[in-house]
Amino acid sequence: MNQYSWKQFLENNNLLGTAGAGQLKAQIVPAQPKTLQHLPKRPAVDLAFHNLTYRVKEGNRSNAKTILKGVSGRLRSGELTAIMGPSGAGKSTLLNILSGYKTSSIEGSVTMNGAERNLSAFRKLSAYIMQDNQLHGNLTVQEAMTVATNLKLSKKFSKPEKHSMIDDILLTLSLSEHRYTMTRNLSGGQKKRLSIALELVSNPPIMFFDEPTSGLDSSTCFQCIHLLKMLAAGGRTVICTIHQPSARLFEMFDQLYTLADGQCVYQGSTKQLVPFLSTLNLECPSYHNPASYVIEVSCGEHGDHTRKLVDAIDNGKRDVRSSADYAGLKARNDLVKVQNLKAILDKNDASSVSGRKYEDNLTLNNGLLNGMVNDIVKEGNVSSALVTTNERGDAMIDVEKSVNCTTALLTEEITSPERYPTSQFHQFWVVLKRTLLFSYRDWTLMYLRLFAHLLVGFLIGALYYDIGNDGAKVLSNLGFLFFNMLFLMYTSMTITILSFPLEMPVLLKKTLIAGTR
Numbered sequence: 001m002n003q004y005s006w007k008q009f010l011e012n013n014n015l016l017g018t019a020g021a022g023q024l025k026a027q028i029v030p031a032q033p034k035t036l037q038h039l040p041k042r043p044a045v046d047l048a049f050h051n052l053t054y055r056v057k058e059g060n061r062s063n064a065k066t067i068l069k070g071v072s073g074r075l076r077s078g079e080l081t082a083i084m085g086p087s088g089a090g091k092s093t094l095l096n097i098l099s100g101y102k103t104s105s106i107e108g109s110v111t112m113n114g115a116e117r118n119l120s121a122f123r124k125l126s127a128y129i130m131q132d133n134q135l136h137g138n139l140t141v142q143e144a145m146t147v148a149t150n151l152k153l154s155k156k157f158s159k160p161e162k163h164s165m166i167d168d169i170l171l172t173l174s175l176s177e178h179r180y181t182m183t184r185n186l187s188g189g190q191k192k193r194l195s196i197a198l199e200l201v202s203n204p205p206i207m208f209f210d211e212p213t214s215g216l217d218s219s220t221c222f223q224c225i226h227l228l229k230m231l232a233a234g235g236r237t238v239i240c241t242i243h244q245p246s247a248r249l250f251e252m253f254d255q256l257y258t259l260a261d262g263q264c265v266y267q268g269s270t271k272q273l274v275p276f277l278s279t280l281n282l283e284c285p286s287y288h289n290p291a292s293y294v295i296e297v298s299c300g301e302h303g304d305h306t307r308k309l310v311d312a313i314d315n316g317k318r319d320v321r322s323s324a325d326y327a328g329l330k331a332r333n334d335l336v337k338v339q340n341l342k343a344i345l346d347k348n349d350a351s352s353v354s355g356r357k358y359e360d361n362l363t364l365n366n367g368l369l370n371g372m373v374n375d376i377v378k379e380g381n382v383s384s385a386l387v388t389t390n391e392r393g394d395a396m397i398d399v400e401k402s403v404n405c406t407t408a409l410l411t412e413e414i415t416s417p418e419r420y421p422t423s424q425f426h427q428f429w430v431v432l433k434r435t436l437l438f439s440y441r442d443w444t445l446m447y448l449r450l451f452a453h454l455l456v457g458f459l460i461g462a463l464y465y466d467i468g469n470d471g472a473k474v475l476s477n478l479g480f481l482f483f484n485m486l487f488l489m490y491t492s493m494t495i496t497i498l499s500f501p502l503e504m505p506v507l508l509k510k511t512l513i514a515g516t517r
């Protein structure tokens, strides 16, 4: 290769650095981190709950069982939060209430960015990824993603935009090379990633995961939690329930919310768990997994300390990180944030503000995670703005722009009269095409149906042969029409009717919730 073509090559591959005339100086530019640039902008959402109590009636008896006992807490955007606790502590119940899956028999309040939660707007802003992946086995990864984009994105997104969005998500979640694999053939970890990918299409700022690591080996567990961490670093509020993670996994969580017997026994960063317990004379032995230790304490293996812990943390009203009392949390709003930032700017230089804000979030230094930060409109933009500009005035303009953008997006989401991003006819058409593809690919069902229709066609043909020409057989004509109608209706409904008692209530609930998202 001559000098000219080398230069061309280096320029094309972004390897050329600055050098004197006639000199070539190669500079290795690190690979660009994976990003989710094509996703629609969504506002960042901080979630808080106050004095949540959940009671259920036990059987026919009039006495109620209290599952959650006045718990409070706060889940911040840009953080990965783990809800932990012994079996039966109320983790799934809390997750179901926070995700809006459970709505009745609840006392207390849930707030979004300090304002009372509007459930239908909240459902549009959140995604709930269940333990068992709800995937259609007869679709390829690419097809599943195409259906998701066609259902979840409004018509203002063109086809090429949707395609590049799918490419972007699949690349970020390392599913690109499996795009033509049937979802039923994916491994457990890949299925989990696809479930996340399908939800990422609408870029929800809040994501709930029920036991995302169940059934995965330790390496896949790590990858899964790393992915959740990456999503959180992109500005989302990521909350998951988890059963006793390994010490390595435990360290990856930003925040821990621990329940014992329906009460909050710890809320704060994972790093502060051991020092917090030691202030209450609960010493976690060296080389012992803190996650296991806090579960043992919550279970009462080291004596009954639940009351002491609940009081220390005020049943979730306090956070170990800030020792903040959340009684006044409702008053918190974006304008207050701007005023606080202004005050801080007057006292400190820009870098210290940014440093303090993210002092716990070590992984933001990771190049991969940094690349993800800007995909949700959030106040995180504020700190990056502060780092990159020295001029205080410019920084404040950026702060206000960012906060205004967040507030505007949130208001738009809440006040938007449209329940679904696409028309009902469009949804019907997408689902019809998907169903035809299922039927075409499910050969057993296709053959069975074809065989049944041919057989019944012959039988009916033989029974009612030539009846139309005989005026005395009016009743037989009627019977023929009636039988035909029944057959056509019931053969298509048989599967649904047979599975109705078991699956229909669950399916209906899921469809209702998914429909509003």
Ligand SMILES: Nc1ncnc2c1ncn2[C@@H]1O[C@H](COP(=O)(O)OP(=O)(O)OP(=O)(O)O)[C@@H](O)[C@H]1O
Residues within 6 Å of the ligand: 056, 057, 058, 065, 067, 085, 086, 087, 088, 089, 090, 091, 092, 093, 094
């Ligand atoms: N509808 C209900 N009726 C009666 N009891 C219920 C009901 N729902 C939940 N419970 C009880 O509430 C408690 C908490 O249940 P939940 O599923 O939230 O626990 P969990 O912490 O998620 O447990 P696990 O880790 O075993 O999944 C359990 O004792 C459960 O039996």
